[in-house]
Amino acid sequence: xxxxxxxxxxxxxxxxxxxxxxxxxxxxxxxxxxxxxxxxxxxxxxxxxxxxxxxxxxxxxxxxxxxxxxxxxxxxxxxxxxxxxxxxxxxxxxxxxxxxxxxxxxxxxxxxxxxxxxxxxxxxxxxxxxxxxxxxxxxxxxxxxxxxxxxxxxxxxxxxxxxxxxxxxxxxxxxxxxxxxxxxxxxxxxxxxxxxxxxxxxxxxxxxxxxxxxxxxxxxxxxxx
Numbered sequence: 753x754x755x756x757x758x759x760x761x762x763x764x765x766x767x768x769x770x771x772x773x774x775x776x777x778x779x780x781x782x783x784x785x786x787x788x789x790x791x792x793x794x795x796x797x798x799x800x801x802x803x804x805x806x807x808x809x810x811x812x813x814x815x816x817x818x819x820x821x822x823x824x825x826x827x828x829x830x831x832x833x834x835x836x837x838x839x840x841x842x843x844x845x846x847x848x849x850x851x852x853x854x855x856x857x858x859x860x861x862x863x864x865x866x867x868x869x870x871x872x873x874x875x876x877x878x879x880x881x882x883x884x885x886x887x888x889x890x891x892x893x894x895x896x897x898x899x900x901x902x903x904x905x906x907x908x909x910x911x912x913x914x915x916x917x918x919x920x921x922x923x924x925x926x927x928x929x930x931x932x933x934x935x936x937x938x939x940x941x942x943x944x945x946x947x948x949x950x951x952x953x954x955x956x957x958x959x960x961x962x963x964x965x966x967x968x969x970x971x972x973x974x975x976x977x
Contacts, residue, residue, distance in 0.1 A: 760851065781867075784867050792875060821860060897929065900966075906974060929963075
């Protein structure tokens with residue numbers, strides 16, 4: 753089976769299961785909203801400091817909720833021996849990786865549609881002048897996070913403390929991309945020029961390619977171990 757067809761079938765399967773159960777989206781959205789509300793209550797001082805605090809709150813909420821979403825998505829594959837069946841099937845290993853990454857990316861994009869206006873409301877930020885640049889940065893940063901997270905979620909799926917194991921391994925690796933996303937978002941909300949935003953987009957795009965290439969190259973060997 754071709755890589756692209758395998759990826760499509762895996763992603764379609766994940767999205768269909770989620771449309772029926774809502775397990776991942778409900779828990780992930782609730783967790784992201786909880787983090788955003790608690791941090792806004794803790795860090796909000798006045799309108800002057802909101803543009804400094806809001807990017808960190810936004811990306812931290814996405815990062816922690818993303819770990820929860822990816823961990824639960826791979827836990828489903830362990831149940832009832834689904835993971836073993838996938839490995840024994842003629843499906844492309846790269847297709848399995850891409851399919852799971854695509855499903856997780858869609859999940860987090862849905863979370864972002866809820867989280868972004870909520871953070872704007874909590875921190876009194878007008879998103880309309882910068883919504884295009886901000887969405888582009890979020891999509892690039894989310895893809896980098898998902899590309900790396902999918903790889904290590906598969907590695908930790910057999911462990912009992914999956915969320916802890918995934919967090920310990922993933923966050924040090926993804927930290928540069930998260931920092932780039934936070935700083936870029938802060939510059940956008942602070943009225944930075946378009947040229948500076950494009951520079952940050954290029955950096956995040958480089959992270960995307962690096963993590964995606966590493967995932968495709970290492971996925972098969974990590975599963976074999």
